[in-house]
Amino acid sequence: MRLIDTRDEFREFAREIRMRDDWHEPDEQGITATVEGRSFDNAGFWPAPELRDELHRERHVIFSRHEPTPENENNWVRLAAVNLATLCAWASEPDPEPSGMIIEETEEVVTLKVTRR
Secondary structure, three states, rough: OOEOOHHHHHHHHHOOOOOOOOOOHHHHHHHEEEEEEOOOOOOOOOHHHOOOOOOEOOOOEEEEEOOOOOOOOOEEEEEEEEEEEHHHHHHHOOOOOOOOOEEEOOOOEEEEEEEOO
């Protein structure tokens, strides 16, 4: 199982599993997610095997794909894990300024200038 630590790694993972950018209906891609861990934190104790005791293991999301076999119709393969608090941080970051827009601040007013490139 891959451990994802950066936003770029997460984006690459999403491309590899052919996920839509908005992650709409991942179940239709045969993908599910489970959360494991105890502490809702992103200090780095997840899910390294030597730190997996229940008191310190941070919550993380494990993404799995349904890959049935003749022997096991309910076979799920763990693909990747990402720290839950880190995932929340990525989701709540402000959007970058749209291309071509420059925001200038003065004491009295905020002016928006749109430039064509």
